[in-house]
Amino acid sequence: MHSSRPVTLSPYTTVSIYLSGSTSPIRSITIPSHSRLLTALRGSARLLVRTPRTAIVHSAVKYCPLTTSAPSFSPNPKPETPKSITDMPHPLVSISKTLAVTPVARVRGLEAFVSSHLWTPYGARGVFGGQVVAQSLMAACKTVEGKDLHSQHCYFLLPANSSKPITFTVERLRDGKSYATRLVHALQESQTVFILMASFTAPPRSLPTLESDKTQHKEREEPSIEGGLKFDIPNSGNSALPRVSYPLPEFRAKYQIPFPEGITPWKQAVAEEDQWTNFVKRAQERGLDLGRSGRAVDSYIKERTQSPVTIAIARHQTAGPPHDSTRAVWLKARLGPGEHLDSNTIKVMFGFMTDFQFIGTAGRAVGLSGTSKPRLGMMASLDHTMHFYPLPEDFDPSEPVLHMMEAAAVDVASGRGVVRGTLYSHKGDLLATTLQEGVVRADFTGKQRPTSERRRNNGGGDDKAKL
Numbered sequence: 001m002h003s004s005r006p007v008t009l010s011p012y013t014t015v016s017i018y019l020s021g022s023t024s025p026i027r028s029i030t031i032p033s034h035s036r037l038l039t040a041l042r043g044s045a046r047l048l049v050r051t052p053r054t055a056i057v058h059s060a061v062k063y064c065p066l067t068t069s070a071p072s073f074s075p076n077p078k079p080e081t082p083k084s085i086t087d088m089p090h091p092l093v094s095i096s097k098t099l100a101v102t103p104v105a106r107v108r109g110l111e112a113f114v115s116s117h118l119w120t121p122y123g124a125r126g127v128f129g130g131q132v133v134a135q136s137l138m139a140a141c142k143t144v145e146g147k148d149l150h151s152q153h154c155y156f157l158l159p160a161n162s163s164k165p166i167t168f169t170v171e172r173l174r175d176g177k178s179y180a181t182r183l184v185h186a187l188q189e190s191q192t193v194f195i196l197m198a199s200f201t202a203p204p205r206s207l208p209t210l211e212s213d214k215t216q217h218k219e220r221e222e223p224s225i226e227g228g229l230k231f232d233i234p235n236s237g238n239s240a241l242p243r244v245s246y247p248l249p250e251f252r253a254k255y256q257i258p259f260p261e262g263i264t265p266w267k268q269a270v271a272e273e274d275q276w277t278n279f280v281k282r283a284q285e286r287g288l289d290l291g292r293s294g295r296a297v298d299s300y301i302k303e304r305t306q307s308p309v310t311i312a313i314a315r316h317q318t319a320g321p322p323h324d325s326t327r328a329v330w331l332k333a334r335l336g337p338g339e340h341l342d343s344n345t346i347k348v349m350f351g352f353m354t355d356f357q358f359i360g361t362a363g364r365a366v367g368l369s370g371t372s373k374p375r376l377g378m379m380a381s382l383d384h385t386m387h388f389y390p391l392p393e394d395f396d397p398s399e400p401v402l403h404m405m406e407a408a409a410v411d412v413a414s415g416r417g418v419v420r421g422t423l424y425s426h427k428g429d430l431l432a433t434t435l436q437e438g439v440v441r442a443d444f445t446g447k448q449r450p451t452s453e454r455r456r457n458n459g460g461g462d463d464k465a466k467l
Helices: 036-045 095-099 129-141 272-285 291-306 343-353 360-365 452-457 461-466
Strands: 012-017 027-032 049-051 061-065 101-107 110-115 148-156 167-175 179-188 191-201 230-232 243-245 309-313 326-333 375-381 383-388 401-411 416-425 430-443
Touching: 095 129, 095 343, 101 129, 101 167, 110 129, 129 148, 129 167, 129 179, 129 191, 129 343, 129 383, 148 343, 272 291, 272 309, 326 343, 326 360, 343 383, 343 401, 343 430, 360 375, 360 401, 360 416, 360 430, 401 430
Parallel strands: none
Antiparallel strands: 012 027, 012 061, 101 110, 110 167, 148 191, 148 383, 167 179, 179 191, 230 243, 309 326, 326 401, 375 430, 383 430, 401 416, 416 430
16 A cells, blocks of 8 residues: 655654554654654654655654754753643543543443543542543443433442553443433443443423513512512411412523632633643742652643643632632643534533542642641542533533532541532533532641652552551
8 A cells, every 4th residue: 555665855854743543643843854863763663655745654653744944943942831721732642532432242241331541640549530430421321322411420439540441331221211321330350440320311392482471470469578578467366377479480491500700711811731830930940949749740730731631720719718618620621623522422521521620629628738737648539420401502612611619518527528519611601510529538647648659559558448
């Protein structure tokens, strides 16, 4: 299929690095065509071409001839800061691959699917919980036709290992005319690490047009007192109950919790990677040595830059009520060209997104952090619940969504906290409600906590024993 003619390159060449199976480059560099590095890359990638000016992907390297003008080089190049929050680099792994599962042979007599990609956040004990939620929902969606995902309830039982695939079995509990129910078990090495129940419903129906006179306020008895109740107490001595008259509320086909106030618009918000980059820069300007914390921040910045979801602060937090118990973030999927998501996949994506920083809101509500006294000892999600609502007809999955989170209750003595949230489109439409309980423990020993590297190497054994 391919010609073996030598490739003709101009003096400077762009080398784009791709992940296997990906159509979007994760990084591009410009180097002289006679460079030894280019020669080595060509040898390792076994580049084949159809014509001198058309390169194809083979292995993980792609070459594209450039113009003959020389680019400017810096002896110490620095990564460019995006000009705006909408100008972000390509993610390391696409959102579609992050959510994807592949059908396999039946397991335990049930329909089964296997994960295609798993991610463990820096310093975490196992696979990101939101990804396990999303892939379980994706597996359930693949067994339902003609119905919309409207709710899910799940429990995290054990940490999942990202170096081993997860198998998702789907049990069809019910297939009714209006509703369908699925039970999903996530298995690793024949052990259940996660369980999820998902419910699907028939699409919304069109409502009949109501006559105006049928939507007016109507009284049961005589006109009532404005804004209150009127009691008609009988004079007779019988035991008849007082009659109550009150205005009937006007009918409306839809209601939602209003969009919160004081939110920074998406285009004015600061991405987390930029916020932490500026933090490191200010520390360096002051001559501060961040030490181990600096390495953790650097890893987080890299992680956020490569993530398929951009997180931006939607409201600056302040000490004291009410903002010490709330958190608002913008979440934006970084979709690649031609990356299309149907309505159920968009809701699956919401399941992935809304686990970011969710249970952390509970720790903040009681003043626990890595530098507080006492320190935050442990935080982990126990469950996750979502109720999804019909998407607006003009909804664009590449547009940002707002997750407004609030700590409902935190009890350090019991080691648990509950957080709840609402997910909105940037236009103010309520898309979903969220609820999560998690472990929130304080460390009163004063001992230095193990590094993230040691915790990962030990397999998180201490935390597993505590749970």
